[in-house]
Amino acid sequence: MLLECKGVCKSYGKKEVLKDINFHLPKGKIVGLLGKNGSGKTTLIKAINGLITLDEGSILVDGKEVGVESKKIISYLPERTYLNIHKRVSDIIEYFNDFYEDFDKDKAYKLLEQLNIKADDKLSVMSKGMREKVQLVLVMSRKAELYILDEPMGGVDPATRDYILDTILNNYGKGATILMSTHLISDIERVLDEVIFIDDGKITRCENADKLRKKTGKSIDEVFREDFKC
Amino acid sequence: MLGKVLKYDFKAVIKYLGPLYLVFIGFAIIIRFLSLFDVKGIIQIINALLIVGFVLLVAFSFVLTGIFCVKYYLENLFKDEGYLTHTLPVKKGTLLLSKVLTDLIFVLITFAIVVISVIVAFYQGGMFKELPAFLGQTFDGIKVYQFFLFIGFYGIIAYLTTILMVYAAIAIGFSKSTNKVFHSVKWALVFYFAMEFLYLGMLILLVVIRPAFVVHLESNMFMLTDLLNFLMIFMIFTACLGGIFYFTSYKFIEKKLNLE
Numbered sequence: 281m282l283l284e285c286k287g288v289c290k291s292y293g294k295k296e297v298l299k300d301i302n303f304h305l306p307k308g309k310i311v312g313l314l315g316k317n318g319s320g321k322t323t324l325i326k327a328i329n330g331l332i333t334l335d336e337g338s339i340l341v342d343g344k345e346v347g348v349e350s351k352k353i354i355s356y357l358p359e360r361t362y363l364n365i366h367k368r369v370s371d372i373i374e375y376f377n378d379f380y381e382d383f384d385k386d387k388a389y390k391l392l393e394q395l396n397i398k399a400d401d402k403l404s405v406m407s408k409g410m411r412e413k414v415q416l417v418l419v420m421s422r423k424a425e426l427y428i429l430d431e432p433m434g435g436v437d438p439a440t441r442d443y444i445l446d447t448i449l450n451n452y453g454k455g456a457t458i459l460m461s462t463h464l465i466s467d468i469e470r471v472l473d474e475v476i477f478i479d480d481g482k483i484t485r486c487e488n489a490d491k492l493r494k495k496t497g498k499s500i501d502e503v504f505r506e507d508f509k510c
Numbered sequence: 511m512l513g514k515v516l517k518y519d520f521k522a523v524i525k526y527l528g529p530l531y532l533v534f535i536g537f538a539i540i541i542r543f544l545s546l547f548d549v550k551g552i553i554q555i556i557n558a559l560l561i562v563g564f565v566l567l568v569a570f571s572f573v574l575t576g577i578f579c580v581k582y583y584l585e586n587l588f589k590d591e592g593y594l595t596h597t598l599p600v601k602k603g604t605l606l607l608s609k610v611l612t613d614l615i616f617v618l619i620t621f622a623i624v625v626i627s628v629i630v631a632f633y634q635g636g637m638f639k640e641l642p643a644f645l646g647q648t649f650d651g652i653k654v655y656q657f658f659l660f661i662g663f664y665g666i667i668a669y670l671t672t673i674l675m676v677y678a679a680i681a682i683g684f685s686k687s688t689n690k691v692f693h694s695v696k697w698a699l700v701f702y703f704a705m706e707f708l709y710l711g712m713l714i715l716l717v718v719i720r721p722a723f724v725v726h727l728e729s730n731m732f733m734l735t736d737l738l739n740f741l742m743i744f745m746i747f748t749a750c751l752g753g754i755f756y757f758t759s760y761k762f763i764e765k766k767l768n769l770e
Contacts, residue, residue: 292687292770329597331769351599362593366525378514379598
């Protein structure tokens with residue numbers, strides 16, 4: 281198994297954000313982590329990336345605890361801009377190249393060229409959307425085993441959503457797994473192999489996307505709307 | 511990995527401190543330039559104001575260096591940039607050690623810049639003529655330069671301990687779910703007062719254990735070796751506190767990281 285979460289619990293103060301999360305992901309799958317806003321998707325993703333510590337439970341990435349070794353094989357796209365906006369694109373590429381052995385510098389420059397972004401451009405002069413694209417390019421220029429993408433299409437127009445999804449699908453390594461959180465299910469439904477539904481910190485579904493469609497006779501989007509009806 | 515992290519930490523902090531160093535050198539050059547003329551009136555007032563500004567800058571140079579180092583530590587490890595820093599395949603200990611080494615490097619650079627700019631601004635011919643002889647003088651079996659080296663070393667230890675105290679307070683404060691800045695300030699105050707009480711306790715203990723030192727001070731039999739022994743004990747104590755703060759920061763970053 282590439283990713284295993286066992287009895288993961290996390291609270292912020294008195295609020296329980298993750299409640300006994302258990303699931304595992306095999307290699308070579310595209311997995312949708314689906315849930316409403318505030319359901320615990322981002323917290324779970326942060327826990328897998330070691331950005332928050334767990335109250336209980338354990339997370340194993342390719343059999344290893346979250347740490348230096350797991351970070352070598354995870355390529356993570358957070359839901360916010362984490363790059364220093366005063367840096368030039370070329371500086372950031374050098375940074376990734378220095379720290380990640382699996383980073384493909386040429387691929388990054390090629391993808392940036394397609395976006396008409398020059399190496400000398402500073403992030404501070406770019407729009408928020410453009411910075412997010414640069415971040416996506418950096419993340420997808422790694423030959424990682426596990427890509428964790430937190431709301432990669434959140435708050436962007438449909439054309440950009442298509443670009444993002446195409447970039448993801450055209451650049452992840454064969455045999456790698458993608459764990460993608462979103463609530464824009466209709467946009468990604470066609471590519472999902474597995475789905476994980478999370479609601480109020482609990483996993484409510486963790487199953488094969490095709491089987492779920494067959495079982496319910498509905499699309500994932502429709503099942504989601506039904507499950508999470510207010 | 512330490513070398514790589516250090517390289518990027520250095521580059522980031524020089525972006526903050528580089529302009530400050532340029533201001534130092536700029537002030538010094540202008541003061542030197544104006545001193546070449548027998549200036550009167552408004553120019554004289556400007557020169558006097560420049561000198562006051564320069565002296566204030568020198569006085570606060572280490573404080574500013576510390577502030578920028580702490581700002582970088584906070585942004586790089588606990589704000590949005592932390593999402594990248596903490597997902598690098600680098601040990602937490604390496605990240606922290608690099609910050610401390612960067613602080614050390616910049617305190618030395620600041621010292622060098624201050625010395626150079628003071629010389630540029632105020633150097634007079636023959637100013638250092640007596641210096642080698644003075645530094646070579648021996649008091650109470652200790653050479654003057656050895657004494658200054660010791661004081662400089664103690665200064666660095668004290669400076670790093672203060673920075674580490676702030677680092678530890680931030681690491682604890684930012685592990686909380688809410689009011690992170692408030693908790694950081696609270697812990698900084700707790701550490702500060704705890705340190706002051708510990709120093710006071712040490713002082714009382716020293717007086718009890720070795721009253722001769724105080725007697726010497728009162729009876730004008732003060733010896734440089736007494737002072738050095740006294741400072742040495744405080745320096746070791748300060749270094750131990752620095753170690754405790756380092757360990758606290760490390761443990762909180764390693765075990766209680768909370769990038770909500």
